[in-house]
Amino acid sequence: MTIASAIVLLFLVIDPFGNVPFFVSALKDVDPERRRTVIVRELLIAYFVMVVFLFAGEPFLRILGISGPALTIAGGVILFLIALKMVFPVRGRSLQEDLQGEPFIVPLAIPYIAGPSVLAVEMLLMSDEPSRWPVWLIAITVAWAGTALVVLFGSQVAERLGPRGLVAIERLMGMILVAIAIQMFLTGADLYSGNR
Numbered sequence: 288m289t290i291a292s293a294i295v296l297l298f299l300v301i302d303p304f305g306n307v308p309f310f311v312s313a314l315k316d317v318d319p320e321r322r323r324t325v326i327v328r329e330l331l332i333a334y335f336v337m338v339v340f341l342f343a344g345e346p347f348l349r350i351l352g353i354s355g356p357a358l359t360i361a362g363g364v365i366l367f368l369i370a371l372k373m374v375f376p377v378r379g380r381s382l383q384e385d386l387q388g389e390p391f392i393v394p395l396a397i398p399y400i401a402g403p404s405v406l407a408v409e410m411l412l413m414s415d416e417p418s419r420w421p422v423w424l425i426a427i428t429v430a431w432a433g434t435a436l437v438v439l440f441g442s443q444v445a446e447r448l449g450p451r452g453l454v455a456i457e458r459l460m461g462m463i464l465v466a467i468a469i470q471m472f473l474t475g476a477d478l479y480s481g482n483r
Contacts, residue, residue, distance in 0.1 A: 294429045294433075296467055299463060301400060301430060304437060304444070307441040310399070310441050317389050326439055329391075332396040333396040333399075333400035337406070345413040356476075358414050359472075359475030360471075360476060363471030363473075363475060365407050366407075366408075370467075373458065373464065374461035
């Protein structure tokens with residue numbers, strides 16, 4: 288996988304455009320002067336978690352004895368399920384969080400940005416080619432920076448695109464993710480049959 292494809296994959300999985308309404312909703316009770324500070328703090332926490340997991344995920348897989356092909360297939364299945372939810376969202380999905388006061392770590396940093404799907408993709412990248420960790424770190428940083436821009440200007444993005452625009456972008460990202468997920472599944476199956 289090239290650095291460009293890794294960046295695109297991570298950005299699609301984080302789904303910043305799909306998360307904009309959730310950020311706006313979670314921060315509605317926060318003092319407007321503090322919102323940007325809270326968003327920056329949550330973005331930095333999410334980045335820290337993603338970087339730690341990049342290096343800790345692969346040894347964790349080794350301890351569990353999970354093979355590369357198995358992880359590739361599992362990653363493809365997970366991405367496929369995520370993509371299906373993006374293309375066919377569950378009706379009545381609530382934007383409200385049962386939290387009092389200012390959000391801290393949950394739900395903004397985890398799982399909105401550094402969610403299970405992103406961490407799974409990181410493990411997949413490291414398990415395939417651990418020696419390329421500087422490339423994966425750059426990919427994570429660039430995808431995170433793109434996400435940060437979208438989230439920081441979330442209210443303006445939401446106003447400019449409108450509800451239909453946000454939905455259209457999320458559906459498009461989901462369609463691309465479906466194709467990536469199927470390719471991952473086929474690659475994993477091919478690797479598995481080649482190792483037998």
